Amino acid sequence: MSNTVFDILRRPVVTEKSNYLAGKLNQYVFEVASYATREQVKTAIETAFDVNVVRVNIINLPAKAHRNSRTRRLALRTNGYKKAIVTLKPGESIPVFEGVD
DSSP states (O other): OOOOHHHHEEEEOOSHHHHHIIIIIOEEEEEEOTTOOHHHHHHHHHHHHOOOEEEEEEEEEOOEEEEOSSOSSOEEEEOOEEEEEEEEOTTOOOGGGTTOO
């Protein structure tokens, strides 16, 4: 099964915690496909951004149910997804996260 970079990497996750990880620890967070493996994520990041990846951690986030704030009866559900935390070699960065504070 041949997957392209855009099939593996869905979107970057930009939150306060991911900004901290990018700034201090040289780690970047991406939402990835549910079937993606560590090796597939590593090759996708290296080919897309031309950087050297040291380590890839993958986390499966489950779906969560919560109530709508306007009505008490309406229960909503957020989709679960898989995210990857990618550690780069010191001195390298991904330009997608630059300038986001």
